[in-house]
Amino acid sequence: MNSGIKKILVIGGGFAGMTAALQLSRQGFEVDLVEIDAGWRSYGAGISLHGSTLRVIKQLGLIDQFMQDGFASDGVELRGPNDAVLVTIPTPRVAGPDIPGGGAILRPALAKLLSQAVRASSTHIRLGVTFTDISRDEDGATVTFNDGSSSRYDLVIGADGLYSAVRAKVFPEAPKPRFIGQSVWRAVLPRPEGIDTVTMWMGPKLKVGVNRVTEDLVYLFLTEDRATNDYVPPETFVETLRSLLERFPSPTIRKIASELSSEHQIVYRPLEQMLLPRPWHRDRIALIGDAVHATTPHLAAGACIGIEDAMVLAEELVRGNDVQSALGAFEERRWERCRMVVENSGRLADIEMHDGSREEHAAIMQQSMKSLAQAI
Numbered sequence: 001m002n003s004g005i006k007k008i009l010v011i012g013g014g015f016a017g018m019t020a021a022l023q024l025s026r027q028g029f030e031v032d033l034v035e036i037d038a039g040w041r042s043y044g045a046g047i048s049l050h051g052s053t054l055r056v057i058k059q060l061g062l063i064d065q066f067m068q069d070g071f072a073s074d075g076v077e078l079r080g081p082n083d084a085v086l087v088t089i090p091t092p093r094v095a096g097p098d099i100p101g102g103g104a105i106l107r108p109a110l111a112k113l114l115s116q117a118v119r120a121s122s123t124h125i126r127l128g129v130t131f132t133d134i135s136r137d138e139d140g141a142t143v144t145f146n147d148g149s150s151s152r153y154d155l156v157i158g159a160d161g162l163y164s165a166v167r168a169k170v171f172p173e174a175p176k177p178r179f180i181g182q183s184v185w186r187a188v189l190p191r192p193e194g195i196d197t198v199t200m201w202m203g204p205k206l207k208v209g210v211n212r213v214t215e216d217l218v219y220l221f222l223t224e225d226r227a228t229n230d231y232v233p234p235e236t237f238v239e240t241l242r243s244l245l246e247r248f249p250s251p252t253i254r255k256i257a258s259e260l261s262s263e264h265q266i267v268y269r270p271l272e273q274m275l276l277p278r279p280w281h282r283d284r285i286a287l288i289g290d291a292v293h294a295t296t297p298h299l300a301a302g303a304c305i306g307i308e309d310a311m312v313l314a315e316e317l318v319r320g321n322d323v324q325s326a327l328g329a330f331e332e333r334r335w336e337r338c339r340m341v342v343e344n345s346g347r348l349a350d351i352e353m354h355d356g357s358r359e360e361h362a363a364i365m366q367q368s369m370k371s372l373a374q375a376i
Contacts, residue, residue, distance in 0.1 A: 006030055007029070007030045007154050008029050009032045009155070010032070010159055012034075013034075015303050015307055016306030018114040019056070020288060020314065022123065023060070025123045030124075031122070032153075033126070034127075035125070036130040040115060042111030043107070044186065045219050046218075048102065048104045048300035049300070050101075050300065051092060051101040052308070055096075056304075062114075065113050066105065066110075070214065071212040071215065072102065073198065074091055075198070076369075077197060080203075081201055081202065081248045083201075092370075094373045104213045132144050132146050141155075155317070155323065156286070157285075157286055157287075158286070161289070161290045162177050162290045166291060167291050167292070170285050171282070177273065179270055181353055182226065184221055184269055184271055185224065186268075187265060187267070188219055189217065189259075189264050190217065190218075191217060192218065198211045203248050204355065206225075206244060206248070208245065208253060222241065237262075238266065242257045245257035271297070271349070273345070274293070275293050275342045276292045278335055279328075284323060286330070288310060292338075293339075296346065299372075301368075301372060304341075308337075312334055333376065341368070348361060
């Protein structure tokens with residue numbers, strides 16, 4: 001370990017935090033992972049993953065389990081509101097010739113896959129625990145926890161999400177998450193006939209898509225314009241989502257709407273974004289994932305870039321001659337890629353909200369997917 005780091009704390013047990021703990025422990029670092037949720041639960045419906053994410057999952061040695069628990073396919077099909085195919089976007093097989101260019105999986109299934117791997121590693125896991133104070137200096141950080149204990153670390157990694165407490169503590173001047181004027185609805189449904197890959201319908205003010213998460217199930221997502229970030233009561237979810245789906249003349253979408261029920265795990269979330277300007281670290285505390293570059297789901301790349309962060313950080317900590325050069329090299333490799341995802345996702349949202357060019361929308365998606373296929 002050329003960077004001189006031995007003991008690392010990861011705060012947050014989401015996808016980025018789990019990947020960081022797993023890969024760092026495999027590289028021989030002494031890793032503690034703290035997660036505030038005592039049940040280490042993962043909420044939500046499904047999650048779409050690029051081939052670049054499958055590439056990392058393969059690097060972690062988990063691709064066979066993913067293929068068993070999730071689903072992978074090639075290409076993205078964009079349709080008009082009435083099923084007419086507008087364009088088919090290819091998805092390169094960047095994870096290998098035998099692995100399709102994209103995939104999807106239920107969020108709890110991906111969380112289980114990663115958490116089982118972390119539990120099997122040397123990582124010391126503490127659930128129901130988070131920090132109450134961090135005292136940092138050039139040589140490390142002393143962290144006090146909510147159970148009254150404290151410990152000294154050579155490096156602290158904040159992977160605690162969009163409303164990161166680590167970011168608030170270390171970067172009090174950081175920009176706040178911004179509501180973009182759209183929300184997303186998600187659900188898990190039986191696979192509609194004829195749906196074999198990621199398929200999206202572009203309608204006025206609405207976009208709906210489905211992606212297979214298993215042989216028999218799909219993950220549905222629908223983006224809706226909302227001028228204000230108001231509370232939506234869960235008891236209204238079924239009827240509200242059904243009415244939105246019924247705006248599409250597509251027979252496939254109308255059939256989904258007619259069969260929609262509370263059994264379909266409907267989730268509603270307002271869309272927010274945040275990009276922290278560099279640097280992403282101060283002394284021996286660094287941020288990864290949504291804590292530093294929270295994006296909207298328009299490119300389905302939020303989890304992707306967070307998981308990639310973890311892998312790149314581990315590589316640079318092994319390679320670096322000192323801590324600051326390693327953290328600087330990590331940011332240099334990540335900044336442009338993560339900025340592209342956040343800003344291009346935001347531009348796609350703008351196009352959808354303001355009836356912009358469908359040609360520009362498709363072009364941004366194609367260029368972004370091409371960029372994400374590049375090596376990290």
